[in-house]
Amino acid sequence: MDLQIILFNNEIYGLTKGQYSPTSRTGTRSPTSPAGSIERPLSAATFALGAGGRFVARGIDTQQAQLIDVLKRAHANRGASFVEIFQNCLVFNDGVFDDFTDRAVAEERQLHVVHGQPLLFGKGRQKGLRLDSSSLSLEVVTLGEDGVSMEDIQVHDETNRTLAGMLAALAAPFPVALGVLYADPVQSYTAAVYGKQPTGLPDIKALLTQGKTWTV
Secondary structure, X not given: OOEEEEEEEOOOEHHHOOEOOOOOXXXXXEOOEOOOOOOOOOOHHHHHHHOOOOEEEEEEXXXXXXXXXXXHHHHHOXXXXXXXXXXXXXXXXXXXXXXXXXXXXXXXXXXXXXXXXXXXXXXXXXXXXXXXOOOOEEXXXXXXXXXXXXXXXXXXXXXXXXXXXXXXXXXXXXXXXXXXXXXXXXXXXXXXXXXXXXXXXXXXXXXXXXXXXXXX
């Protein structure tokens, strides 16, 4: 349906006294997991892709410029859009994302993806992701080392669900993929309902907005 879903992920239930959540890391101590949680954390972006989501994106709450662009893209998408926003919880989980959001490590630990652009990151954007054809997985390479050139760097294709899944699953020592990971819209349920009304029936939108009483 034409709906924007925004998940504020701080890896904790911060509004209800800090219980551990489905995205909490293994070993997280909280009022509901005093000995440390035993579950493996759920990846929200991977889950959305696996559920058949047609628009999946990520952002960081403090990066306003990038986040605004992502939210505009999500709003313009026809159908459901899913945006995961990494958000710090000062009270119950402070600093949980410092390993990739802290300014001192941001260049090396963040990969901002743009459709049609090579997957580059690092200081001076000298590092990139290359597709290893033998293992069908992504690997980190450095431009200029071992003959690596721009032609070797994987180009982001936001319509490629397989590539989006690889990017969503990246974990240290890989950078965290941010931006629009996947966008391949089809006709939404909402458009299909309004566009295929049986003949002889009143227009649904006109019926619902005509006043306080309806004649069917």
